[in-house]
Amino acid sequence: MSDLKKGIPLHKQISDWLRDKIETGSLKRNEKLPSESQLSDKFDVSRVTVRRALQTLENEQVIYRCQGLGSFVSDQRSHHPIMEMRDFMEEMAAAGLEGSSEVVSFKQEIPNEKVYQILEQEPGKKLTRLDRVRLANGEPVAFDVTWLPVFYGQLLQDYDLADTTIFKILEEEYDIPVLRGCYRLEAENADKYVAKHLHIPVGQALTLINRISYTVGDKPVYYQKRYYRSDKVTYQVQVSRGNEVQPPSGELPVNEFRPTFNL
Structure with a gap:
């Protein structure tokens, strides 16, 4: 009714x-x-x-x-970004670690319906899928499954994705800025495919980050599922009370949200 x-x-x-x-x-x-x-x-x-x-x-x-x-x-008390959006290599550098990647696969294939909706693509057409192991000082700490519209996927084909990032290629080589992202954190157990590449037992607990990145005009560039080894990576949140009146819920403004590594 x-x-x-x-x-x-x-x-x-x-x-x-x-x-x-x-x-x-x-x-x-x-x-x-x-x-x-x-x-x-x-x-x-x-x-x-x-x-x-x-x-x-x-x-x-x-x-x-x-x-x-x-x-x-929205949190309308603040009108400026409170967290910086970083790619994997930038996160590694900030932590004083050497970041690198191993490309497992890079091809076009049919995703599930959710990926089409997120990337605003026509169902039934092939999209670009990039699977990578992400390493810190040579040790696997994360596994990425990244989906991109074919247009953006084709721009990456001539680059070594083991030593550079999607952000860097798009921004520096093609002047396509990655302006913002949406993140969602979940807990998930490793399946056989992810466990194999992270060198962990099947069923081990992982931190799953679903990430959507956008360029000009709120156009989605890619959708990524990053599986972090929870025994190697945790997320640290820094908050401050500030001088503003706090909401009834007592929630605090987040000043920093970043991974910390146990290597």
């Missing part, structure tokens, strides 16, 4: 409902909003109407959206 009223644009009622949830604290900073499908069912409207409501809130910087991950409540 729809909760909407007559005489008021549908998308406005949905955006007002979400805004009220955020302002009253029912939805907190960086909390994920209900999905487009859930909102569509709740208000008995099309997903186009829901997207228009979400776009209104995004334009007002009330929420931010990550393709494939969903919509989240």
Whole structure:
């Protein structure tokens, strides 16, 4: 049953409902909003109407959206980046380690439906898949599965991906800036394929980072699943209280979020 009223644009009622949830604290900073499908069912409207409501809130910087991950409540207290987006080699250098990669495979193939949605690609067409072992001082610490639209994949073909990164190639060789990314951390056990390349037992606990990187116009460049060895890599979060009034939830602003290595 729809909760909407007559005489008021549908998308406005949905955006007002979400805004009220955020302002009253029912939805907190960086909390994920209900999905487009859930909102569509709740208000008995099309997903186009829901997207228009979400776009209104995004334009007002009330929420931010990550393709494939969903919509989240913005932190409007800060209008500057609080964390720097780094590639693997930059993370290694910051930790005082020598980073390198071993390319396991680099080819075009058909992904699952989720990858098409994240990269905004037409289902059924082949995309570029790049699998790499990531090493720190010669020791395997992570395994990456990276999907790219064929256009970006073709730009990488003539480069040694063992010693350079996607960021570096696109930005320095083709003037294609990687401007932002969305991350999601999960826990996952190693399957046979990943375990083989990380030299660990099948079933060992890993930290899985789903990462989507974007260029100009919010165009997705790649979707990556990075499996970090949890016995070698942990993530460290640094927070500060600051001088601003804290939200009711008591959450603290994140100043730094970076990996630390146990080698």
